[in-house]
Amino acid sequence: MRHTLPIAPQFYVTAPQPCPYLEGRMERKLFTALQGESANRLNDSLSQQGFRRSQNVLYRPSCAECSACLSARIDVAAFTASRSQKRTLRRNADIDRRATSPWASEDQYELFRTYLDSRHADGGMADMDVFEFAAMIEETPIRSRVVEYTDTTTRALIGVSLTDVLNDGLSMVYSFYAPEMPKRSLGTYMILDHIAIAREAGLPYVYLGYWVPGSQKMGYKAKFSGLEVYMGGAWQPMTNPDAFSAETHPLSTDPIAEQVANIQLPDGCPTGR
Known part of the structure; x- marks a missing residue:
């Protein structure tokens, strides 16, 4: 009888490239593959530690001289809609609303292209064709839905x-909407609906x-009450957005080896460190 040993998650770092959020900054990501029988547990565990999924990869910003990017989540129990959000x-x-299995459609891609051309024409996804779009939607090793x-x-x-x-x-891995309907505030509405x-x-x-x-x-x-951000290895309520700054000091982030050593993997998942 052949026995297969579990595959340990291996962590890697991307090469620096221009930051899409802050002009003049360089971004770098810490990432690992999302695969195997433990994919769901790994995704759950690393999401709680500030990681995000993109297809079969989990990543987290790990910039050398900047720690501005903060993973954010809404505490549903602490959320109260504002007057503006109630109007939305x-x-x-x-x-x-209709939730389906993660399958791409022509209607989705057409809306996606309209959204990108209007809002992110110079972004990293600007050249994404229909096959790459289908891969973004459908290549998921975990439980996903298209809403x-x-x-x-x-x-x-x-x-x-x-x-x-x-x-x-x-x-909410990725969202897009009709840009020609600004009065609807569709981006805000979809978050409210997910709550x-x-x-x-x-x-x-x-x-x-x-x-x-x-x-x-x-x-x-930052306009949603109950918002929490992941800082210093823990989730913290955001009480005042103005109290946060885009840090640039070279000591604002831990060395990669230390970051990886502090990652908590789910029970039964080998460390691979």
């Missing part, structure tokens, strides 16, 4: 979120990716 919910009462939002009057697809289901919440989904499912958190002080692209995340 009322304004979008005519939207239908589609449709205008009940026109039946048009106006919003999509690729969402992972974690053991402690929902992780509602998490509440219905009894899940305590909605993971939003990274919040970056000083970046207008990420400023909207």
Whole structure:
């Protein structure tokens, strides 16, 4: 009888490249492959330590001289909608939500291209073709859903979120929406709806990716009450967004070896360190 030993997660660092959030900065990521029988447990564990998923990779910023990027999540129990957010919910009462398996469609890709061309024409995804888009949606080794939002009057697809289901919440991996409908505030609406989904499912958190002080692209995340950020190896409530700064000191981040040594892996998952 042949016995297969579990594969230990190996951690790597990307080469520095221009930061997409803060001008003049260089970004670097710590990452590991998401594969094997322990993929779900590894994703759950590392998501709770500030990592994000992209297809079959988990990554976390590990810039040499900057620690501005902070993983953010909403504590569902601590969230209370603001007046503006309540108006957004009322304004979008005519939207239908449908959660499906992670399969890409032509309608999704068309909306995705419209969104990128309007909002992120010079971003890293600007040249993504239909096959790369399908891979982004479909190549997932864990429990994922595509949440589609449709205008009940026109039946048009106006919003999509690729969402992972974690053991402690929902992780909004990537979202896009119709940019020609600014009055709907669809980005905010989809987050509010995911908070509602998490509440219905009894899940305590909605993971939003990274919040970056000083970046207008990420400023909207600080508008949600109950927001927590991952700092110093722990989740901390964000009480005042203005108290955070984009640190640039070379000692603001730990050495890579120390970062990897401090990563907590799930029970039964070999260390690979």
